[in-house]
Amino acid sequence: xxxxxxxxxxxxxxxxxxxxxxxxxxxxxxxxxxxxxxxxxxxxxxxxxxxxxxxxxxxxxxxxxxxxxxxxxxxxxxxxxxxxxxxxxxxxxxxxxxxxxxxxxxxxxxxxxxxxxxxxxxxxxxxxxxxxxxxxxxxxxxxxxxxxxxxxxxxxxxxxxxxxxxxxxxxxxxxxxxxxxxxxxxxxxxxxxxxxxxxxxxxxxxxxxxxxxxxxxxxxxxxxxxx
Ligand SMILES: C[S@@+](CC[C@H](N)C(=O)[O-])C[C@H]1O[C@@H](n2cnc3c(N)ncnc32)[C@H](O)[C@@H]1O
Numbered sequence: 001x002x003x004x005x006x007x008x009x010x011x012x013x014x015x016x017x018x019x020x021x022x023x024x025x026x027x028x029x030x031x032x033x034x035x036x037x038x039x040x041x042x043x044x045x046x047x048x049x050x051x052x053x054x055x056x057x058x059x060x061x062x063x064x065x066x067x068x069x070x071x072x073x074x075x076x077x078x079x080x081x082x083x084x085x086x087x088x089x090x091x092x093x094x095x096x097x098x099x100x101x102x103x104x105x106x107x108x109x110x111x112x113x114x115x116x117x118x119x120x121x122x123x124x125x126x127x128x129x130x131x132x133x134x135x136x137x138x139x140x141x142x143x144x145x146x147x148x149x150x151x152x153x154x155x156x157x158x159x160x161x162x163x164x165x166x167x168x169x170x171x172x173x174x175x176x177x178x179x180x181x182x183x184x185x186x187x188x189x190x191x192x193x194x195x196x197x198x199x200x201x202x203x204x205x206x207x208x209x210x211x212x213x214x215x216x217x218x219x220x221x222x223x224x225x226x227x
Contacts, residue, residue, distance in 0.1 A: 009043030009055070040208045044082065050106075052208060053141060054082030056217075059206030061090070064221055066177040070094040072135045074127055074171060075111075076118050076164050077142030077181075079103040084111045087139075098130045118142060118163050124170060134173035140164035140180040150214070154183045158190060161218065165190075169197060174225035183214045194220050 015037050024032075035041050040052040047054075061067045067090040075084045078099035087097045088110035097111045100123070105113045112130045116123055118140075142160040146153050161180045168178045178198065194201045199222030209215050 009039035049082045049085055050080040051082035054086050055208035056141075056206045057083045057086045057139070059208055060179060060204055060217055060219060061086075063202070063204050063206075064177070064219055066137050066179065066219070066221065067091065068136075071137060072131050072133055073097045074131065074135050074138045074167070075099045076138070076140035076167065077101055077160070078113075079105045081105050081108050081111070083139065083141055084108050087111075087137075096131060096133075098127055100127060118160075118167060124167055127167065128171060131171065135168070135171040135176055136173060137177045137179065138164065138168035138171055139178070143181060150183075153214075154185060154187075157181060157183050158187045162190060165193065165197075169223075172223045172225070174223055176223040178218075178220040178223070180218050182216050182218050184216050185214075194218065197224055198222055199224065 038052065040055045044050070044052045044054055049055075057067075067073070067087060069090070069092045071091045072095060073087045073091060075087060075097060078084050079101035081099065084097055084099040084105075085108055088108060091097060091110075093110070098114060099105055099108065099111050100114045100116060100118060102115070102117050104115050107113065114126055114130055116126060140161065142164060144156045144160065161182055164180045165178065172178065178194075182203070191201070198220035201218065201220045203216050204219050205216045209217075
């Protein structure tokens with residue numbers, strides 16, 4: 001297999017080495033070489049996904065039954081749209097996917113796109129109106145540019161996860177799921193809040209998440225609702 005939608009990429013191809021280009025900075029050359037040799041980048045391009053991140057969601061959805069036909073899904077931090085493409089395929093015509101990002105997203109079949117800031121005062125109302133009912137899954141891949149200072153980066157991603165949870169709690173149906181990007185060494189207050197709101201909380205690093213990255217995902221299932 002070279003790549004198919006939902007399949008695993010072929011990692012056996014020969015590595016591509018860049019010839020020295022005088023005008024390319026070493027950091028750009030390293031980035032380009034990594035992109036050219038990344039099986040998930042290649043698989044995403046061949047399968048028509050807009051980002052290699054699509055394979056993170058595919059891997060995460062193998063961990064728990066969180067994406068299925070007829071579901072309503074909110075995708076926070078959705079640009080350029082890989083996760084939304086995967087979600088739209090899985091929920092099918094009877095489901096609904098609402099994609100949210102501050103950056104504009106090119107239209108995706110079966111997805112309602114909202115260009116807005118998840119921190120915005122109108123975010124909850126606009127998402128709720130677009131969703132047309134309670135959500136089965138609220139997922140967030142929201143990320144801020146990294147600073148290279150690990151504690152600062154962890155605080156930023158934790159704050160984005162809390163914002164996602166602030167939106168998820170009023171949107172989710174009882175029994176619903178929450179999936180969000182975090183960094184390793186998660187905040188204990190956030191953990192406690194997740195455990196109060198959901199029956200099961202796991203931390204998962206999908207195969208497509210780069211080994212050298214501190215990125216991880218929290219997957220919380222069985223939303224308790226107001227009970
Ligand atoms: C890693 S990318 C998401 C990739 C996406 N999951 C995909 O599959 O293509 C992170 C996104 O989070 C978005 N983001 C960060 N902060 C946000 C906020 N406050 N509101 C909405 N989107 C935000 C960024 O604009 C960026 O597009």
